[in-house]
Amino acid sequence: MKRVFKLFLLPAFAAILLSQSGCTDKGAVIDQHNMVPDHDWTYLNKFSFNFKIDDEKSAYNVYMNLRVTSSYKYSNMFVLITQTGPDKKPKVKRYELKLASKSGEWLGTGSGNLYNYQLSFLTNYKFPVKGNYTFTIEQNMRDNPLHEVSDVGLRVEKVQ
Secondary structure, three states: HHHHHHHHHHHHHHHHHHHHHHOOOOOOEEEEEEEEEEEEEEEOEEEEEEEEEEEOOOEEEEEEEEEEEOOOOEEEEEEEEEOOOOOOOOOEEEEEEEEEEEOOEEOOEEEOOOEEEEEEEEEEEOOOOOEEEEEEEEOOOOOEEEEEEEEEEEEEEEEO
């Protein structure tokens, strides 16, 4: 049994630890994707992301992570993003996200029939106070559900 542990379990455990520590992005406060059920994003399906800001004096970049299939039928997307801070007062803003050029070419990076986007909506932003924040993202298009949306996410990173 000791031999099995030395030959297999110990190296496997070490590989898992190394792979987990090597994948972390120290500049990211949060970098998360959530799957859209059946690739149909409904008005009721809002995605919330919670994170903590420890340094209100630093600037941050905030991005919406998005994946759509090549069958997504629009060149843009409108979303509502609600920011709620420690004061619990929500602030809602509507954003238009450009996904394709006027010629119809996707602006994201492709892999198979999926296109990935990291769309900036707050640049060099300073959070007003330390504490817990929640960003909630909801689709704001005329179609309900909005077809061919695979994942929705959020990335917050400290400006270097």
